[in-house]
Amino acid sequence: xxxxxxxxxxxxxxxxxxxxxxxxxxxxxxLHAVQASFGFVPGEAVPIIAGALNLTRAEVHxxxxxxxxxxxxxxxxxxxxxxxxxxCQAAGGDALAGHVERSLGVAIGGTTADGAVTLEAVYCLxxxxxxxxxxxxxxxxxxLDPDRLDxxxxxxxx
Amino acid sequence: xxxxxxxxxxxxxxxxxxxxxxxxxxxxAARLGRAVEIVRNGSRGAFALETLVEVETAEGRIxxxxxxxxxxxxxxxxxxxxxxxxxxxxxxxxxxPFFARQTRLTFARCGIIDPQxxxxxxxxxxxxxxxxxxxxxxxGVVDAIARSGLRGRGGAGFPAAIKxxxxxxxxxxxxxVVANADEGDSGTFADRMxxxxxxxxxxxxxxxxxxxxxxxxxxxxIRSEYPHAVAAxxxxxxxxAREGLIGPDAPHPFDLEIRVGAGAYVCGEETALLDxxxxxxxxxxxKPPLPAHKGLFGRPTVVNNVLTLxxxxxxxxxxxEAYAALGHGRSRGTMPIQLAGNITNGGLFEAPFGxxxxxxxxxxxxxxFTGKPAxxxxxxxxxxxYFPRSLFDTPFxxxxxAARDGLIGHGGVVVFDETVDMARQAxxxxxxxxxxSCGKCTPCRLGAVRGVETIDAIRAGRxxxxxxxxxxxxxxxxxxxxxxxxGGFTPYPVMSxxxxxxxxxxxxxxxxxxxxx
Numbered sequence: 001x002x003x004x005x006x007x008x009x010x011x012x013x014x015x016x017x018x019x020x021x022x023x024x025x026x027x028x029x030x031l032h033a034v035q036a037s038f039g040f041v042p043g044e045a046v047p048i049i050a051g052a053l054n055l056t057r058a059e060v061h062x063x064x065x066x067x068x069x070x071x072x073x074x075x076x077x078x079x080x081x082x083x084x085x086x087x088c089q090a091a092g093g094d095a096l097a098g099h100v101e102r103s104l105g106v107a108i109g110g111t112t113a114d115g116a117v118t119l120e121a122v123y124c125l126x127x128x129x130x131x132x133x134x135x136x137x138x139x140x141x142x143x144l145d146p147d148r149l150d151x152x153x154x155x156x157x158x
Numbered sequence: 159x160x161x162x163x164x165x166x167x168x169x170x171x172x173x174x175x176x177x178x179x180x181x182x183x184x185x186x187a188a189r190l191g192r193a194v195e196i197v198r199n200g201s202r203g204a205f206a207l208e209t210l211v212e213v214e215t216a217e218g219r220i221x222x223x224x225x226x227x228x229x230x231x232x233x234x235x236x237x238x239x240x241x242x243x244x245x246x247x248x249x250x251x252x253x254x255p256f257f258a259r260q261t262r263l264t265f266a267r268c269g270i271i272d273p274q275x276x277x278x279x280x281x282x283x284x285x286x287x288x289x290x291x292x293x294x295x296x297x298g299v300v301d302a303i304a305r306s307g308l309r310g311r312g313g314a315g316f317p318a319a320i321k322x323x324x325x326x327x328x329x330x331x332x333x334x335v336v337a338n339a340d341e342g343d344s345g346t347f348a349d350r351m352x353x354x355x356x357x358x359x360x361x362x363x364x365x366x367x368x369x370x371x372x373x374x375x376x377x378x379x380i381r382s383e384y385p386h387a388v389a390a391x392x393x394x395x396x397x398x399a400r401e402g403l404i405g406p407d408a409p410h411p412f413d414l415e416i417r418v419g420a421g422a423y424v425c426g427e428e429t430a431l432l433d434x435x436x437x438x439x440x441x442x443x444x445k446p447p448l449p450a451h452k453g454l455f456g457r458p459t460v461v462n463n464v465l466t467l468x469x470x471x472x473x474x475x476x477x478x479e480a481y482a483a484l485g486h487g488r489s490r491g492t493m494p495i496q497l498a499g500n501i502t503n504g505g506l507f508e509a510p511f512g513x514x515x516x517x518x519x520x521x522x523x524x525x526x527f528t529g530k531p532a533x534x535x536x537x538x539x540x541x542x543x544y545f546p547r548s549l550f551d552t553p554f555x556x557x558x559x560a561a562r563d564g565l566i567g568h569g570g571v572v573v574f575d576e577t578v579d580m581a582r583q584a585x586x587x588x589x590x591x592x593x594x595s596c597g598k599c600t601p602c603r604l605g606a607v608r609g610v611e612t613i614d615a616i617r618a619g620r621x622x623x624x625x626x627x628x629x630x631x632x633x634x635x636x637x638x639x640x641x642x643x644x645g646g647f648t649p650y651p652v653m654s655x656x657x658x659x660x661x662x663x664x665x666x667x668x669x670x671x672x673x674x675x
Contacts, residue, residue: 062438069419087498087499091527124345130173130205131499142173
């Protein structure tokens with residue numbers, strides 16, 4: 001299932017921040033909630049979050065840019081995260097990665113020209129005895145081979 | 159019959175179609191008009207058998223596996239709901255050699271109970287550790303953990319009791335217990351399995367730690383790559399508070415919050431994890447001060463791995479002496495070892511310390527699933543050394559691995575067959591360090607990048623000897639000059655690959671046959 005996000009809305013952002021304001025160390029939970037709502041952390045959200053949490057814009061930007069999960073741009077309709085760590089490498093992950101890059105026509109880190117699929121590397125999903133593994137829109141996939149992964153990708157609503 | 163049918167809800171089972179198997183079983187039961195209760199248990203940890211479906215029968219639980227959704231109609235026709243014969247019938251799972259050879263203490267309930275049922279948890283001894291802790295008193299708990307010999311299961315192997323005592327003695331005022339569930343090492347999944355398959359055990363362990371050190375608040379920091387574990391822990395924490403295991407009205411009032419990381423390997427390092435919890439970039443803090451003195455929000459904090467806290471709960475319940483009686487050398491008790499990568503019988507194997515690497519890989523694991531012999535084994539995650547077959551006699555023990563320039567880390571064992579190119583693996587270790595470096599210290603931030611370039615030069619045959627010397631020198635700098643284990647331990651996979659597989663660093667890698675001659 002493609003994830004549906006709402007367009008950026010400053011009022012909704014303020015609601016999200018206030019809902020987490022009582023937490024100890026609220027910034028990561030806030031950023032996760034922002035990304036869950038809008039699909040990414042828009043640049044214009046940074047000063048609003050900073051103001052609400054009494055942080056500097058630099059501090060918020062520094063956190064957004066530090067963590068691999070937070071996006072500054074929207075992703076494709078579907079996100080395929082392919083495990084590129086050692087256990088999946090040992091189980092044929094390198095060949096699978098090459099195959100997916102060729103079949104989608106996009107390198108890891110990129111989004112297909114039609115905006116349908118963003119292909120990303122992930123370093124371990126904890127499925128290390130069932131590799132190669134991947135996660136598609138949050139759903140885990142294991143014991144993958146080119147045919148099985150092609151079937152999954154072909155089944156996506158574009 | 160109670161009609162309970164178990165279909166694991168563990169992410170590794172879901173990843174191979176367990177949800178579809180559960181749906182197909184429901185549909186078949188409805189078609190036959192049978193009252194069947196589907197329980198989504200955790201995984202027992204033999205992943206080649208997933209989806210492992212189990213049914214309760216008069217002779218105990220009978221397993222079938224690996225089951226795919228397309229098998230369900232045939233299985234049900236063969237009498238699966240009554241334990242009927244079928245080529246995929248495995249008999250009693252406990253009797254399978256992979257499970258029969260284990261000593262399951264931390265994973266005693268995982269894969270067996272309904273992980274979200276407090277009644278199931280208590281029926282199998284859950285909650286006794288906390289009861290015993292309350293009767294022993296704070297000092298008594300620390301003493302029991304000391305006598306058990308429990309060492310940190312995250313990788314460093316530091317005695318848990320010393321950490322707890324330091325925090326307990328750190329005066330009054332707010333203190334914290336933090337469970338490190340940022341299990342980023344490739345080849346490891348024990349924390350994930352436990353959180354999905356027996357979450358109350360971790361919660362009980364944290365409540366015990368909170369009681370022992372005088373902390374009323376705990377955090378579980380789970381990596382975002384584990385959404386199933388996050389959901390399981392959130393639900394279990396709510397149940398545990400409602401049922402009085404934790405919460406304001408529990409015997410030891412203890413508030414627990416589940417937090418999610420954001421994709422940063424370095425946050426598995428305890429001080430980076432604390433910065434991340436505080437809402438900052440996950441950068442490593444210089445030590446001292448130790449987190450036990452100045453940890454989360456500057457307060458005394460116990461940071462322990464999931465498995466350490468879970469072990470504390472069953473050690474309190476079953477006795478420190480029984481735990482200490484198991485093991486090898488100074489490594490006491492059991493270790494949940496994770497067999498991963500190119501291996502036939504991959505999964506979770508909990509056993510007392512002391513099995514040799516060869517027994518684990520060849521005998522228990524059955525060697526690579528590709529049918530070729532194992533050539534290299536990386537133990538302890540991306541920062542662990544690669545071991546060749548000639549070191550397969552190394553016993554699984556903190557000191558024995560250290561003596562051979564390796565580490566057991568969090569217990570991950572990643573097997574590679576003879577097609578592996580070890581120069582490429584060494585390059586990946588440095589590349590990974592460069593991707594995940596927090597950037598705070600120079601050796602790690604710059605050294606990792608220079609290391610990748612140096613290996614590229616070696617592989618291209620440019621001044622091979624001089625560059626190998628440079629690489630060794632660079633690794634020395636990383637090892638002794640980095641702030642934390644990311645930079646400090648990256649030399650382990652790199653230099654072990656150079657030392658044990660020198661032929662792979664030639665401009666044209668030799669085949670294994672050439673290497674042997």
